[in-house]
Amino acid sequence: MAVSVGIVEDHAEFRKSLVFLVSSIEDYKVIWSFGSVEEAIEKGYTPDVVLLDINLPRMTGLEAIALFKSKWSDAKIVMLTILEDEYNILTAIKNGADGYILKKTNPQKILDAIQQVFDGGAALTPMVAKQVLSFFKDEKKEQEQASILTKREQEILTCIVSGLTNDKIAAMLFISTQTVRNHIKNIYEKLHVHSKAQVVAKALKEKMI
Template sequence: MIKVAVFDDSKERLDSLELLINHTDNLLCSGTFPNCNTVLEDLAASAPDVILMDIDMPGVNGIEAVKLLREENVQLPILMQTVFDDNERVFASICAGASGYILKKANPQQIVQAIQDVYEGGAAMSSSVAKQVLKAFQTQMVLQTPANFDLTEREKEILGCLVKGLSHKLIASELFISVHTVNTHIRNIYEKLHVRSVSAAVAKAIKEKIV
């Protein structure tokens, strides 16, 4: 059972997401919250496996909440919901450590799939948001030689799999290694790239032309 905590300032959307999650096999809504002002306490109370978070809320917004959680070493997958055509906000969310993104207009099946993807270690991202992210990189990139992060060949191989959107389980299957070994390599990749999430690692791999 995947427990999901939902943060959204729209009561109507909170209710609809709670209904969707609780009526989906293997999903359970462990808490709904109208803001992120007490996000650490809310997570302690709801004990989720995945966080579904609105990017724009009054008080502490979604981006600020992601930064706070990562600074507090909260490693739960965080799936952002966005209605923005704002490259900077999407890019900021990636840099802050969000695990994936989905547009609010996504259908129920896409929302459920995105939750399952980030839970399994993937980097859920709708195609339209992915285009925004690439645009953000294109506007921020400057000519430079590829950085050397001292990744091993195996780490580069696994990073390449992450860029393709493979989950930890699929990477293990494709490379004929255990999920535990995959997780160990990914922790090392995070440390060497100075990132704290799959999406941030993928973003840096693309930006720095590592793979």
């Protein structure tokens, strides 16, 4: 059974090339190709894989990802674009894209990407993968520098996130409840928050603990 492919690309020339490229392989079958998201949603039927441009008239490819995913929940989405900036890459990934390939990539790699996402993997061209990974590394750096809190404050922060009351924290650390409260006040000031709920949200979202 051939892999069915849908294509959304507004440049007619390039769209034709894509259709030709993908159709040239026996295992793949282009079941539709359109110049806009709206047409694809309206007229396209369930594909295994969608090749999706980002710069499109009216609705962008980024917005279309969720739409396609909700309409065809099993379809894999491969972004195929010239855009290789952090915003577009990360947004596509967060929205659920399974692959992100640059148009300048060698055509064989586009076919590889189709196969890879169809097999349940993800497909990223090396330069895109690089960006994704460096985003990770930056996250780690921020984590490390986030130690504005003193050792004691971090201990108490951990207790707060565990849901302990001040009395329990005091008992656990063998200090008075007053001292716990003072540390908490200092933590609040440093993190610019005003309640335990806020401090827990901040600590977990910014992976401070």
